[in-house]
Amino acid sequence: MSSKPGGAGRIKIRPPRRGLANDFMKFDEAWGLLSEALQQIYERDASNLSFEELYRTAYKMVLKKHGDALYNSVNDLVKERLRRVTATQLKPTRPTFAAGSSAIERRESGNRFLASVKQAWEDHQLCLGMITDILMYLDRVYCNDNKKPSIQAVGMSLFRDNVLRNVDYDIGADLNRVLLEQMQMERDGDVIDRARIRSCVYMLEGLYETLDEREDQKVYLTKFEGAFLDASDKFYTEEARKLIEVCDAATYIERTNDRLNEEWERTQSTISTLTEPKIRAIVEQRLITENIREVMQLEASGLNFMLDNDRFEQLKLLYELVRRVDTHVNEIRRMLKDRIVHLGKEINKGVYSFRKAAVSADASGEPSTVEDKTVHAETLMALRWVEDVLALKDKIDKIWLCSFESDQGVQQTISKAFAEFINDNRRSPEYISLFVDENIKKGLKGKTEAEVDSVLDKAIVLFRYIQDKDIFERYYKKHLSKRLILGRSVSNDVERAMISKFKVEVGYSFTSKMEGMFKDMNVSQDLTTEYKKHLANLHSEDPTIDLDIKVLTSTFWPWSSMGGEATHTCTYPTELEKIRASFQQFYLRRHNGRQLTWQPQMGTADVRATFKARKYEINVATYALVILLQFNDPDSESLTYNEIKTLTSIPESELIRHLQSLAVAPRTRVLIKQPMSRDVKPTDKFSFNANFTSKQLKFKIGTVKSMGNKVETDKERKETEDKVDESRAHLIEAAIVRTMKARKTLKHSDLMLQITEQLSKRFMPDPGMIKKRVESLIEREYLERDTKDPNTYIYLA
Amino acid sequence: MADAVDDQGSLTLISNDGFQFVLPKKTAFASKTIRNMFNKNSGYIEAKENCVKFEEMNAIMLEKVCEYFCYKEKFQGVKGQIPDFHIRPEMALELMTIADFLEA
Numbered sequence: 001m002s003s004k005p006g007g008a009g010r011i012k013i014r015p016p017r018r019g020l021a022n023d024f025m026k027f028d029e030a031w032g033l034l035s036e037a038l039q040q041i042y043e044r045d046a047s048n049l050s051f052e053e054l055y056r057t058a059y060k061m062v063l064k065k066h067g068d069a070l071y072n073s074v075n076d077l078v079k080e081r082l083r084r085v086t087a088t089q090l091k092p093t094r095p096t097f098a099a100g101s102s103a104i105e106r107r108e109s110g111n112r113f114l115a116s117v118k119q120a121w122e123d124h125q126l127c128l129g130m131i132t133d134i135l136m137y138l139d140r141v142y143c144n145d146n147k148k149p150s151i152q153a154v155g156m157s158l159f160r161d162n163v164l165r166n167v168d169y170d171i172g173a174d175l176n177r178v179l180l181e182q183m184q185m186e187r188d189g190d191v192i193d194r195a196r197i198r199s200c201v202y203m204l205e206g207l208y209e210t211l212d213e214r215e216d217q218k219v220y221l222t223k224f225e226g227a228f229l230d231a232s233d234k235f236y237t238e239e240a241r242k243l244i245e246v247c248d249a250a251t252y253i254e255r256t257n258d259r260l261n262e263e264w265e266r267t268q269s270t271i272s273t274l275t276e277p278k279i280r281a282i283v284e285q286r287l288i289t290e291n292i293r294e295v296m297q298l299e300a301s302g303l304n305f306m307l308d309n310d311r312f313e314q315l316k317l318l319y320e321l322v323r324r325v326d327t328h329v330n331e332i333r334r335m336l337k338d339r340i341v342h343l344g345k346e347i348n349k350g351v352y353s354f355r356k357a358a359v360s361a362d363a364s365g366e367p368s369t370v371e372d373k374t375v376h377a378e379t380l381m382a383l384r385w386v387e388d389v390l391a392l393k394d395k396i397d398k399i400w401l402c403s404f405e406s407d408q409g410v411q412q413t414i415s416k417a418f419a420e421f422i423n424d425n426r427r428s429p430e431y432i433s434l435f436v437d438e439n440i441k442k443g444l445k446g447k448t449e450a451e452v453d454s455v456l457d458k459a460i461v462l463f464r465y466i467q468d469k470d471i472f473e474r475y476y477k478k479h480l481s482k483r484l485i486l487g488r489s490v491s492n493d494v495e496r497a498m499i500s501k502f503k504v505e506v507g508y509s510f511t512s513k514m515e516g517m518f519k520d521m522n523v524s525q526d527l528t529t530e531y532k533k534h535l536a537n538l539h540s541e542d543p544t545i546d547l548d549i550k551v552l553t554s555t556f557w558p559w560s561s562m563g564g565e566a567t568h569t570c571t572y573p574t575e576l577e578k579i580r581a582s583f584q585q586f587y588l589r590r591h592n593g594r595q596l597t598w599q600p601q602m603g604t605a606d607v608r609a610t611f612k613a614r615k616y617e618i619n620v621a622t623y624a625l626v627i628l629l630q631f632n633d634p635d636s637e638s639l640t641y642n643e644i645k646t647l648t649s650i651p652e653s654e655l656i657r658h659l660q661s662l663a664v665a666p667r668t669r670v671l672i673k674q675p676m677s678r679d680v681k682p683t684d685k686f687s688f689n690a691n692f693t694s695k696q697l698k699f700k701i702g703t704v705k706s707m708g709n710k711v712e713t714d715k716e717r718k719e720t721e722d723k724v725d726e727s728r729a730h731l732i733e734a735a736i737v738r739t740m741k742a743r744k745t746l747k748h749s750d751l752m753l754q755i756t757e758q759l760s761k762r763f764m765p766d767p768g769m770i771k772k773r774v775e776s777l778i779e780r781e782y783l784e785r786d787t788k789d790p791n792t793y794i795y796l797a
Numbered sequence: 798m799a800d801a802v803d804d805q806g807s808l809t810l811i812s813n814d815g816f817q818f819v820l821p822k823k824t825a826f827a828s829k830t831i832r833n834m835f836n837k838n839s840g841y842i843e844a845k846e847n848c849v850k851f852e853e854m855n856a857i858m859l860e861k862v863c864e865y866f867c868y869k870e871k872f873q874g875v876k877g878q879i880p881d882f883h884i885r886p887e888m889a890l891e892l893m894t895i896a897d898f899l900e901a
Contacts, residue, residue: 047845048842049842050841051833051834051843052850052852053852055830055833056853130836133836136830136900137898140900
């Protein structure tokens with residue numbers, strides 16, 4: 001785009017009509033015209049100026065190579081103008097910052113000053129815009145070609161140097177002071193003219209330190225922001241100190257939140273959004289990071305108070321605040337965990353103190369009855385423990401949902417806390433199993449399916465927390481077996497639902513035995529029906545006894561906890577022996593090679609007994625039936641304990657218990673004992689109580705130690721623990737052999753890790769125990785130590 | 798600031814030999830120079846009187862300029878075939894200086 005006509009133009013191309021070379025032009029004259037016009041622009045009186053004329057003049061000056069002179073002259077003129085404005089307009093409004101002046105005075109003087117700065121800035125911008133328009137050609141050609149900054153940029157820097165950094169009056173520093181003062185006023189609750197401050201901030205944002213106008217070189221950033229942040233930092237440090245001194249936690253949190261919102265709003269409406277992250281960081285640092293811990297620990301209103309009193313809103317706010325500075329909210333999680341564990345241990349403590357009392361009562365009172373009572377009470381205690389734990393869980397869950405936005409990390413913490421205190425109570429697996437037992441036995445009656453499900457789900461939640469799942473399994477099996485055999489569960493569906501829930505949680509191996517138990521029950525039912533059919537076919541003349549048999553697979557059922565491994569035998573009276581033999585024959589014919597072991601201690605019988613007054617239907621245990629049948633013979637008036645023992649050959653402990661329930665228990669005294677005392681002695685005589693009466697036609701004689709599921713006594717518990725250890729030893733060995741078979745050689749630490757990982761689903765293996773198992777396996781030559789490295793094991797096939 | 802320009806209505810362009818050309822403002826604003834003249838904030842005489850007198854252009858040139866404005870407006874943003882804008886060779890050089898002047 002050369003503006004000079006080419007010398008070698010073709011004939012047909014006419015040169016521009018007025019050759020520029022001929023167009024005579026003097027710089028002074030042209031500048032005179034322009035400077036006059038610029039003055040008029042500054043006076044805001046451009047209506048008589050012709051843009052075309054001015055533009056053309058500037059255009060020509062550039063073409064005539066006067067660009068340089070024009071550029072400098074314009075800049076000088078602008079500079080001169082700005083100096084004058086500073087001296088005449090800004091200087092008079094400079095605020096005094098006198099120490100004695102009141103807040104209102106200061107605000108007013110500050111406002112006046114800001115107004116005049118704003119005015120000066122706006123004037124400057126407008127005029128500079130107009131000048132730029134006129135001198136566009138200068139910008140475009142001269143500045144471009146000579147790599148000079150544009151008129152606009154120079155004008156801005158002139159404003160910066162001649163107004164804000166005027167050598168005579170430090171307007172910039174004043175401005176900073178006034179701005180900060182105004183912000184401070186707003187923080188203190190005063191109303192300030194945000195729009196005016198905003199435009200001054202805009203100005204600072206529009207100015208740059210250097211002519212190339214880099215984004216990070218804004219005067220706002222270099223001069224103002226730092227001061228603002230420093231002031232804010234000081235303010236909030238002080239604020240935090242004050243708040244923590246006088247406020248409770250709730251107020252502190254609210255104020256902090258307000259402050260954060262306030263500062264955010266300030267960055268949006270008053271100062272630059274560029275500052276937003278920085279000021280936020282300051283407030284967060286001072287008000288949250290540095291102090292929130294102290295606030296949460298406040299005794300009367302801190303986190304614990306909020307948790308205890310379900311302050312959802314406050315907790316939510318607190319959570320949001322803490323999450324600003326720490327996405328994992330570790331501080332809250334730590335305290336939450338402590339609190340839950342604390343509350344949980346309180347619940348545990350209830351149990352412990354109860355047990356302690358029970359133990360001391362045990363020592364003083366008569367052992368058997370007191371133990372009985374405490375067992376009963378402790379069962380209630382266990383149920384209450386579970387309910388308390390569930391209540392706590394519900395409460396915490398609600399807080400988690402309402403206040404912690406269902407934060408995954410927080411949930412983990414909650415789980416950990418629950419696991420901690422639940423496992424702290426060594427009896428929790430038993431208690432939880434009892435809770436399920438209790439609910440399935442009676443609690444679920446009249447509840448809808450959904451309600452049943454939710455109760456079971458809760459139990460599962462607690463189950464999840466248990467570390468020693470194998471202990472739970474043991475108890476659950478024990479309780480389940482009693483429910484099944486005694487027909488105590490409300491519905492098979494519920495039982496099955498529960499088991500499938502366990503299956504989901506820990507897999508098939510956990511539930512296979514329980515499922516086997518169910519299968520046995522079903523098979524037994526079929527068997528009973530078939531047996532009855534079989535009897536009918538035989539036209540058996542023994543209709544008086546209706547046999548309901550349960551054949552149980554010995555590996556599925558927890559024999560030991562159901563009554564000891566010792567086989568219970570007794571001499572059955574002829575009536576019973578006949579039918580027993582008949583069934584055994586029937587069964588063995590069907591399943592050749594199986595072995596039936598009779599477990600009379602598990603059974604019950606309905607007996608119709610004729611007393612003097614009337615007939616009663618009595619439900620008794622099989623052993624009791626065997627005893628009663630000894631009195632069926634009208635000849636034998638009375639039998640001594642030893643006689644009964646010989647006749648029935650019932651194990652002694654069982655015999656004593658059943659005799660107690662038949663002859664001692666006040667309401668069901670169908671036998672008379674001589675002498676009348678609580679204890680059964682070998683010399684005691686028993687006879688049939690023909691004068692027995694009862695209000696109920698049908699009643700049940702329980703054994704002294706009821707068959708229901710109760711908390712174990714300490715002795716039983718010890719046994720259970722031994723059993724558990726034993727089965728754990730097997731599991732550990734199995735796991736070691738499995739692992740070693742696959743890996744052939746393995747370092748000790750790796751093996752430990754593997755085993756722990758494999759078994760942690762069921763229980764936490766004790767390292768000492770694993771070591772012992774390894775030793776034992778080495779002894780039995782399944783493994784050997786590497787001769788070079790004793791820390792490595794080798795599998796021996 | 799440049800946005801404070803109202804591009805509704807029309808304006809008059811006057812050549813140095815007295816010919817007047819009336820154009821929609823929008824069309825004439827193809828020239829940045831003309832656009833600047835009508836900046837409301839500045840309030841130059843051109844904006845007040847809604848006409849511009851070009852002391853350095855005759856009617857022939859100005860007519861061609863106006864033609865070009867229309868041509869530009871018509872085909873701006875059109876894809877595909879755009880007909881050539883014909884300039885007589887003898888006018889070319891002078892038009893070039895004018896284009897420079899008008900920033901069009």
